[in-house]
Amino acid sequence: MTPAKKWLVGVERPRHGGDVWGRGDIIDFSCSLNPLGPPSEIASFIMNNLDKVSRYPDDSCSLLKSELSTFIGVADDLITVGCGSTELIKAFADAFVEPGERVIVAHPTYSEYAFYCRLAGGVVEAVPLDEERGFALDVDGLFEHIDSDVKAVFLCNPNNPTSRLEPKKKVMEVVEECEARGTLVFVDEAFMDFLREGKRSSCVPEVENHRNLFVSRSLTKIFSMPGFRVGYGVGARELVGFIDKVRLSWGVGVLEQLVAAELLRKCGPYLEKTVSLVEQEKNYLYRRISETAGYMVFRPDANFLFISxxxxxxxxxxxxxxxxxxxxxxxxxxxxxxxxxxxxxVGVKKRSLNEVLVEALKRISEKVQTSLAPAKPI
Structure with missing residues (x-):
């Protein structure tokens, strides 16, 4: 007899990119990080603050919240911080999803929404995104699934893995309709900082006016430091208060908090360079891979491409x-x-590495087509 909870038998953990451990020298296009790499000056900052790991972290993340408040332009009591934005997905599910309550997710999308809602006992319904419409969100179709017993709707914008950005107006239409129906909306903006139109597309400024809206963001992706787990969420005071009750104590380490705060203070030029590079290279990859036989590339908005x-x-x-x-x-x-x-x-990288990927995809296309070609009669 297994000692685990019965419903846990057969549950599989979500799979993600970035699984490079034990693979030797490899070019990792499976994760979607800043192609510039971590800011160069951060190594010396870490070394100068190593002595602080002898202390417990500030559980309230007060310094980091202060810097985030300045960075995004909202009051610090509307902000919560987690061990990556994925911790905040779990905390949201733990705080708000009761056993048996319905939760709506678009499909395909980041798998952790459904995973943690199911662990909380929620019933997850996936609303398909239509490939023929470029995986655009069908708001009317979504509303057909939402009634008064739906606890929450999860949206990822831009969406992972489709790299599709929905207009803010469309997302807010969902938020407002859900608010009228008593439904919470979780908007994951983990990749928004990579977009030139990111600020005007973000729902962060709307949280003070909508009690049902919670927005999560990631710092580890934009600063290319996934080994330092830092994410943050923004929402109405009531929502943030409940999430803070259930999040992991001391979940964000001393160095993570200090490094994130330092990066936010000095990130202006780095972020501008990032946006320009990503814009240039995602268009390059889209064009070059689309020209290669066998691949259908969906036009990317984020720093990664979804390819059939x-x-x-x-x-x-x-x-x-x-x-x-x-x-x-x-x-x-x-x-x-x-x-x-x-x-x-595939994630966007610098031109030299993107060229390596393009040429490899060409060779694979030729190899596969040759192997599948019918044999010539003798």
């Missing part, structure tokens, strides 16, 4: 394996759902 390999006649796992043979790791998207087993996701 269906026309190659093989699945994404095969393409991933072939790319691993070339020393390249990409995200195989079958874990988002079986219907996405012919999709890969």
């Amino acid at each position: 390999v269906r026309e190659l006649g093989v699945d994404a796992a095969t393409v991933r394996a072939l790319l691993l043979g070339e020393g390249i790791l990409v995200r195989e998207c079958g874990s988002f759902g079986k219907e996405y087993s012919t999709f890969i996701r």
Whole structure:
């Protein structure tokens, strides 16, 4: 007999990109981080503050909240901080989702929303995004699934893995309709800082006017420091208060808090350079990969591309394996759902590495087409 809770038997942890450990020298396109890498000056800052790890972290993250308040322009009592934005997804589910309550997610999207809502006992309903419409959010279709017994709706903007940015007006239409129906809305903006239109597309400024809105953001992606787990959320005081009750105590370490605060103070030029580079390179990858036989690339808004390999006649796992043979790791998207087993996701990097990816995809296209070609009669 298993000692675990009965419903936990058979549950699988979500799979993600960035699984480079033990793979040796590899180019990792499977995760979507800042192609500039971490700001160079941060190494000396870490060394100068190593002595502070002998202290417990500030559980309230007061210094970091103060810097975040300045950075995003909202009061610090509307902000909560977590061990990556994923901790805040769990905290949101723990705080608000009761066993048996319905939760709506778009599909495909980041798998942790459904995972943690199910762990909280929620019943998750996935509303498909239509491939023929470029995976755009169908607001009217979404509303057909929402009634008074839906506890929460999760939206990712720009969406992972589709790289699609929805207009703020459309997202706020969902927020306002859900508010009228007594439904919470969680908007994940983990990749918003990579977009030139990020500030005007963000729902962060709207949290004071909508009691049902909670917005999560990531610092580890934009600063290319996923080993330092720091995310933050913004919402009405009541929502933030409940999330703070259930989040992990001392979840954000001393160095993480200090480093994040330091980066926020000095990040202006770095972020501008990031936005320009990502804009240039995502367009380069979109154009070059689209020109290669066998790949259908959906126009990217974020710092990653969603690519169908269906026309190659093989699945994404095969393409991933072939790319691993070339020393390249990409995200195989079958874990988002079986219907996405012919999709890969690739992050944007600097031009020299992007060229390596493009040439590898070309070779794979030629190899696959040759192997699948019918034999000539003798």
